[in-house]
Amino acid sequence: MTSNDDPRRTDRSRLTAPLTIGGVELPNRLYRAPLLECAGNGPDAVETFIDELEPAAEAGAGLIFQGASIITGEGGCAAPNMTRVHDPEFVDELSRLTDRIHEHDSRIFIQLAHGGLRSLDLWHAEHRRRNPGATQAAVSRPPWQLRLADRAGIVDLRPDVLSTAEVRELAEAFGRAAGYAVDAGYDGIHLSGANMGIIQQFLSPHYNDRDDEFADGVRFLLAVRDAVREHAGDVPLVTKVPAETAAPPFVREHLSRGEGVTIAKRLAEAGYDALVPVEVSTYWDMSVIRGAFPERAWEAEDLQDDYAAVFGGEWQARAVQALNRLEGRWYPSEPGWNAAFCRAVREAVDVPVLCEGGLRERAHCERLLGGEGASGDGVGSEQPPACDMVGMGRPFYAEPRLPARLLAGEERVLCESCNNCTVPQAAGEPGRCRTPEIVRERARREGAGEYERTENTEGSTTE
Numbered sequence: 001m002t003s004n005d006d007p008r009r010t011d012r013s014r015l016t017a018p019l020t021i022g023g024v025e026l027p028n029r030l031y032r033a034p035l036l037e038c039a040g041n042g043p044d045a046v047e048t049f050i051d052e053l054e055p056a057a058e059a060g061a062g063l064i065f066q067g068a069s070i071i072t073g074e075g076g077c078a079a080p081n082m083t084r085v086h087d088p089e090f091v092d093e094l095s096r097l098t099d100r101i102h103e104h105d106s107r108i109f110i111q112l113a114h115g116g117l118r119s120l121d122l123w124h125a126e127h128r129r130r131n132p133g134a135t136q137a138a139v140s141r142p143p144w145q146l147r148l149a150d151r152a153g154i155v156d157l158r159p160d161v162l163s164t165a166e167v168r169e170l171a172e173a174f175g176r177a178a179g180y181a182v183d184a185g186y187d188g189i190h191l192s193g194a195n196m197g198i199i200q201q202f203l204s205p206h207y208n209d210r211d212d213e214f215a216d217g218v219r220f221l222l223a224v225r226d227a228v229r230e231h232a233g234d235v236p237l238v239t240k241v242p243a244e245t246a247a248p249p250f251v252r253e254h255l256s257r258g259e260g261v262t263i264a265k266r267l268a269e270a271g272y273d274a275l276v277p278v279e280v281s282t283y284w285d286m287s288v289i290r291g292a293f294p295e296r297a298w299e300a301e302d303l304q305d306d307y308a309a310v311f312g313g314e315w316q317a318r319a320v321q322a323l324n325r326l327e328g329r330w331y332p333s334e335p336g337w338n339a340a341f342c343r344a345v346r347e348a349v350d351v352p353v354l355c356e357g358g359l360r361e362r363a364h365c366e367r368l369l370g371g372e373g374a375s376g377d378g379v380g381s382e383q384p385p386a387c388d389m390v391g392m393g394r395p396f397y398a399e400p401r402l403p404a405r406l407l408a409g410e411e412r413v414l415c416e417s418c419n420n421c422t423v424p425q426a427a428g429e430p431g432r433c434r435t436p437e438i439v440r441e442r443a444r445r446e447g448a449g450e451y452e453r454t455e456n457t458e459g460s461t462t463e
């Protein structure tokens with residue numbers, strides 16, 4: 001498909017123009033990327049979600065992806081305080097959240113996830129102490145690199161390799177949770193297909209060494225699609241699609257960008273309604289977020305004891321910090337680091353492609369969308385659009401109401417990708433911006449009324 005005869009390339013293909021995903025109309029092309037809300041399942045869970053997500057809707061976000069929720073009653077949580085959605089009674093209560101989002105003409109998709117090997121039991125010493133018998137669902141026997149890390153005491157590996165029947169049951173669990181979510185008013189389902197969760201583990205040659213039908217990891221996503229369609233009907237179905245181009249040099253077998261494109265093509269042909277291509281590592285590391293080493297978060301005095309408890313002691317916490325410092329150098333933040341992969345996927349599929357990762361400027365978003373002054377993403381050559389919708393993650397921690405500013409024409413968000421919001425979550429702290437200069441600047445702008453929704457952000461298109 002060439003860019004000129006691409007029906008998706010229209011004058012409306014820009015930030016404030018509507019877009020349809022799987023039959024659901026979105027008022028504009030700015031989404032809140034999935035971010036941990038740390039809401040858990042306790043009595044305050046729904047209120048926490050409302051507090052976290054309603055400001056984005058109120059400020060005009062076209063689509064909100066709720067952060068990853070775990071589809072099983074046990075295991076599979078990658079971080080503390082994640083929410084589980086296996087229980088229909090609990091999920092039903094989330095209709096209070098979806099109602100609130102809809103009151104602002106925004107839409108909300110829930111992200112369904114299972115960590116597989118990337119589980120709290122693997123890395124969280126305190127959690128392991130409280131759950132001594134816990135094992136990790138594994139696609140295959142873990143790769144030697146993880147086994148080595150286990151022997152060195154860096155992780156605590158207790159893999160439980162899934163039988164074929166258990167893989168089918170896992171796909172069913174995704175479908176059941178999707179059904180509960182749609183009953184609770186969610187507008188769509190987003191699968192956590194990357195960030196080293198179990199879906200990526202099925203897709204990745206680093207993890208998948210099976211000899212049954214699921215040796216082809218896409219088949220797991222096809223089984224999930226079938227289960228979602230059975231339990232949740234024709235609801236829009238979106239997934240992240242990984243390319244493991246950020247894998248460390250000692251991982252020989254990993255998904256190339258070309259393989260990522262092939263996976264995306266198969267999923268679009270199989271009825272997935274939109275795709276979010278992301279270039280990640282084979283591990284849960286800073287490739288997912290990139291940017292600065294979070295110095296301030298590691299040095300926070302009130303969190304030192306928590307870090308020691310989480311990582312199993314003071315020196316272990318220091319070792320993780322040193323590794324984190326290295327990763328900060330290894331994965332520098334490049335604005336729109338997924339754009340080239342998104343563009344390659346968009347050339348190969350006929351469904352909307354969503355781009356996130358380091359996007360901070362409106363003009364850049366417009367160029368990626370093929371809008372105003374579109375000529376690729378600023379490298380000078382005439383390139384087709386990279387995507388149909390743009391998303392931001394950490395900037396929403398810094399400015400929960402950022403769509404109001406951005407959709408009204410403001411050029412840049414406040415987030416500096418310093419990552420001080422990320423590390424404290426390992427200690428169960430809520431996701432929020434912890435950089436005083438930025439928090440102060442947001443307060444100043446709030447005082448000046450800059451986050452009030454204006455005409456331009458209230459569903460209009462700027463044609």
Ligand SMILES: Cc1cc2nc3c(=O)[nH]c(=O)nc-3n(C[C@H](O)[C@H](O)[C@H](O)COP(=O)(O)O)c2cc1C
Pocket residue numbers: 033034035036067068111192195240288289356357358359391392393394395421422425431
């Ligand atoms: C604290 C934190 C939690 C995240 N949680 C999720 C998640 O639950 N699911 C997911 O797919 N991505 C998750 N991400 C990745 C974001 O969706 C996004 O891809 C990433 O932050 C890059 O976008 P940004 O540069 O705009 O922050 C998380 C990122 C951060 C920083």
